[in-house]
Amino acid sequence: MSQTTIDPRSLRPPPKRPIRLSWSDERVRGIFWQVVVVGIVGSIIWWLYSNTVHNLEVRRIATGFGFLNREAGLPIAESLIEYSPTNSYLRALLVGLLNTLKVAVVGIILATILGTIIGVARLSRNWVIAKLSAVYVEVIRDLPLLLQLLFWYALLQGLPGPRQALHPAEGVFLSNRGLKLPWIEWQGAHSLALLLFVAGLVATWLYRRQALAKQIADGNPRPVWHVALLTLVALPLAGWYALGAPFTPDIPALRGFNFQGGLTLSPEYFALLAGLVLYTAGFIAEIVRAGIQAVPKGQWEAAQALGLRPGTVLKQIVLPQALRVIVPPMTSQYLNITKNSSLAVAIGYQDIVSIANTTLNQTGQAIEGIAIIMLVYLSISLSISFFMNWYNARIALVER
Amino acid sequence: MLGFGPMVRRALGAALLLATTALPAAAQQAPVDTLAAIRARGTLVCGVNTGLAGFAQPDSQGVWRGFDIDYCRSVAAAIFGDASKVRYVPTTAQSRFTALQSGEVDVLFRNTTWTLSRDTSLGLDFPAVNFYDGQGFMVKKSLGVTSATQLNGATICVQPGTTTEQNLTDWARASNIRFTPVVIERLEEVVAAYVAGRCDAYTTDASGLAATRSAQPTPADHVILPEVISKEPLGPAVRQGDARFADIVRWSHFALLVAEEMGITAANADAALASDARPEAQRLLGKSGDLGKMLGLDNAFALHIIKAVGNYGEVFARHLAPIGLQRARSPNALYLHGGLQYAPPFR
Numbered sequence: 008m009s010q011t012t013i014d015p016r017s018l019r020p021p022p023k024r025p026i027r028l029s030w031s032d033e034r035v036r037g038i039f040w041q042v043v044v045v046g047i048v049g050s051i052i053w054w055l056y057s058n059t060v061h062n063l064e065v066r067r068i069a070t071g072f073g074f075l076n077r078e079a080g081l082p083i084a085e086s087l088i089e090y091s092p093t094n095s096y097l098r099a100l101l102v103g104l105l106n107t108l109k110v111a112v113v114g115i116i117l118a119t120i121l122g123t124i125i126g127v128a129r130l131s132r133n134w135v136i137a138k139l140s141a142v143y144v145e146v147i148r149d150l151p152l153l154l155q156l157l158f159w160y161a162l163l164q165g166l167p168g169p170r171q172a173l174h175p176a177e178g179v180f181l182s183n184r185g186l187k188l189p190w191i192e193w194q195g196a197h198s199l200a201l202l203l204f205v206a207g208l209v210a211t212w213l214y215r216r217q218a219l220a221k222q223i224a225d226g227n228p229r230p231v232w233h234v235a236l237l238t239l240v241a242l243p244l245a246g247w248y249a250l251g252a253p254f255t256p257d258i259p260a261l262r263g264f265n266f267q268g269g270l271t272l273s274p275e276y277f278a279l280l281a282g283l284v285l286y287t288a289g290f291i292a293e294i295v296r297a298g299i300q301a302v303p304k305g306q307w308e309a310a311q312a313l314g315l316r317p318g319t320v321l322k323q324i325v326l327p328q329a330l331r332v333i334v335p336p337m338t339s340q341y342l343n344i345t346k347n348s349s350l351a352v353a354i355g356y357q358d359i360v361s362i363a364n365t366t367l368n369q370t371g372q373a374i375e376g377i378a379i380i381m382l383v384y385l386s387i388s389l390s391i392s393f394f395m396n397w398y399n400a401r402i403a404l405v406e407r
Numbered sequence: 408m409l410g411f412g413p414m415v416r417r418a419l420g421a422a423l424l425l426a427t428t429a430l431p432a433a434a435q436q437a438p439v440d441t442l443a444a445i446r447a448r449g450t451l452v453c454g455v456n457t458g459l460a461g462f463a464q465p466d467s468q469g470v471w472r473g474f475d476i477d478y479c480r481s482v483a484a485a486i487f488g489d490a491s492k493v494r495y496v497p498t499t500a501q502s503r504f505t506a507l508q509s510g511e512v513d514v515l516f517r518n519t520t521w522t523l524s525r526d527t528s529l530g531l532d533f534p535a536v537n538f539y540d541g542q543g544f545m546v547k548k549s550l551g552v553t554s555a556t557q558l559n560g561a562t563i564c565v566q567p568g569t570t571t572e573q574n575l576t577d578w579a580r581a582s583n584i585r586f587t588p589v590v591i592e593r594l595e596e597v598v599a600a601y602v603a604g605r606c607d608a609y610t611t612d613a614s615g616l617a618a619t620r621s622a623q624p625t626p627a628d629h630v631i632l633p634e635v636i637s638k639e640p641l642g643p644a645v646r647q648g649d650a651r652f653a654d655i656v657r658w659s660h661f662a663l664l665v666a667e668e669m670g671i672t673a674a675n676a677d678a679a680l681a682s683d684a685r686p687e688a689q690r691l692l693g694k695s696g697d698l699g700k701m702l703g704l705d706n707a708f709a710l711h712i713i714k715a716v717g718n719y720g721e722v723f724a725r726h727l728a729p730i731g732l733q734r735a736r737s738p739n740a741l742y743l744h745g746g747l748q749y750a751p752p753f754r
Binding site: 066067068069080081082083084092093157161164165168183184262263264265267274275352353354355357361364365367368369370371373 | 500501504505508524525528529530558559560561562565567569570572573575576577579580586587588589590591592593596597599600603604605607646647648
């Protein structure tokens with residue numbers, strides 16, 4: 008396209024025409040209608056706002072966000088950060104937000120893995136595997152999610168009580184109080200190791216990018232595994248060792264009513280996660296299948312004709328083209344997982360909706376409570392959207 | 408993004424300015440005269456529980472029955488002389504105050520605890536206390552627990568969105584007890600979780616515990632622990648700023664109490680009207696004086712109430728005794744019998 012001759016006259020700016028204040032001027036009409044539309048929308052919003060504020064005042068209902076600093080006094084079962092009922096509402100809401108993220112992030116990762124496996128399995132030449140995944144997709148998509156959540160929760164409640172807990176291995180207990188696993192007493196050294204591991208992930212990714220760029224330049228593949236081993240295993244271990252290599256096992260044991268110590272996977276979290284992952288995987292499977300099938304057969308055949316190995320064909324030829332079809336609908340599935348996680352309230356997982364609901368009940372400030380819930384979901388959803396749009400633009404077909 | 412030129416941006420600014428200055432405040436005034444609104448409508452709109460045995464629950468024919476329902480009926484009888492002129496709006500713990508504030512219901516009879524913050528910051532008034540309740544615990548008999556002080560380390564099922572959660576944490580802190588909460592919104596689900604053994608104990612108001620226990624296949628498998636960890640004065644709520652309507656709700660309750668004090672029942676009300684010579688009975692039933700008129704009602708408003716639902720004792724016996732709630736030696740007994748139910752005189 009850049010090779011075609013350009014008429015130099017087309018690069019000149021169009022001649023400026025003075026605006027006539029007349030109905031026959033297209034631009035004046037355009038501005039007029041814009042003013043009218045914006046004016047109507049603006050006055051509706053303003054009317055709603057002032058009406059609400061006025062009526063709240065007339066009814067002597069408290070407003071404002073001052074309650075956020077008050078003591079919450081609400082109990083929360085599971086929390087990623089330190090929390091006690093003496094903390095403020097703000098901290099309680101933060102715990103709820105982290106609980107929502109905990110289920111959404113893990114859910115997105117697991118649903119993507121499971122969905123991809125099922126989607127590929129549906130294209131399998133093995134008749135049994137293909138049909139099994141087809142049945143899975145059809146059944147799971149047709150049942151309402153809330154029903155599935157209640158089903159999983161009821162199923163987990165059918166497990167034996169803590170005193171008759173299943174005990175498959177040392178320190179592992181499965182009961183209707185959840186899955187208890189042995190864990191270690193978390194200390195600073197472990198945090199350092201985790202931090203180094205994350206840094207290692209970034210370093211490995213950067214190194215791999217450079218290696219690929221060099222490979223494109225001179226054609227020689229460069230191994231990445233030794234850098235990965237160094238940054239992902241050796242450095243975190245060294246950091247842990249440098250701080251004295253603390254290791255105190257924390258093994259759960261039945262004391263009184265419940266298991267004390269160890270790591271807990273609560274039935275509420277597990278039921279919500281299982282429900283969301285299994286449900287969304289059904290949709291993702293179809294998206295993956297559609298994406299792979301959208302790559303023309305000629306591409307497979309051409310790649311095979313070049314003598315590429317099947318793995319390389321999938322990695323270098325088919326997947327990059329399939330991803331362009333897969334990513335946009337995948338974004339909405341990720342958004343669905345996040346938003347559907349609000350069904351947690353039905354099975355007692357304390358996510359942001361559950362905690363904001365209690366907050367608005369204890370304080371009576373319904374409008375503020377709902378506004379917080381909306382703001383949280385809007386922020387999470389917009390972040391996912393921005394990231395996926397960026398990723399989509401990155402893998403988009405670059406025309407040369 | 409839409410590419411707005413500078414001209415368009417200026418136009419947008421002008422439009423916004425126009426929008427914010429041209430229109431006068433169209434804010435709506437809150438309806439103040441609830442009684443007039445109810446009369447004009449022809450029915451009392453009563454916010455009730457979505458379903459709690461003994462207090463408000465539709466029977467097999469879909470007719471609402473219960474303690475709170477009889478209170479709705481008594482207010483309708485006071486206003487219209489006809490207890491059937493009520494429309495029931497089931498409200499959840501979350502939606503109840505919004506329903507009242509927004510005018511969707513005229514009055515709440517929904518196991519609502521009177522607290523200072525609700526009385527002040529929600530724009531509500533609590534005209535009376537018709538049931539003195541307190542939060543308790545229920546456990547399975549097989550657990551072998553006999554006192555709430557033995558619940559250290561237990562998992563406790565609780566419904567969110569009420570004073571219950573706060574009472575639970577306050578009590579745990581005060582008595583140095585650690586517990587794991589399981590917070591489930593719907594009553595059916597939280598009870599199911601308790602029954603399935605997800606929790607060691609279930610906590611709510613003692614009246615709610617009694618109702619839940621009585622609904623179990625074998626109530627004897629469950630024990631309500633003796634400790635009561637909070638004060639829960641339950642009563643009706645109305646919007647703040649309409650004292651006349653609040654008076655009507657308040658004195659409808661007092662009429663039920665005074666009727667019991669004087670031994671006037673649904674069955675003998677007509678006979679009492681004809682032959683009871685006690686001056687207060689005559690004033691209560693509207694035969695003498697004009698107490699009803701002072702409330703803006705029919706002078707025989709209390710007679711209508713008593714004929715429709717009976718006196719307080721009859722209402723209690725009809726709905727709360729069957730779910731296992733004791734009245735004798737409880738705060739809900741009349742003051743004559745050492746309880747807290749006390750009405751100012753009808754004069």
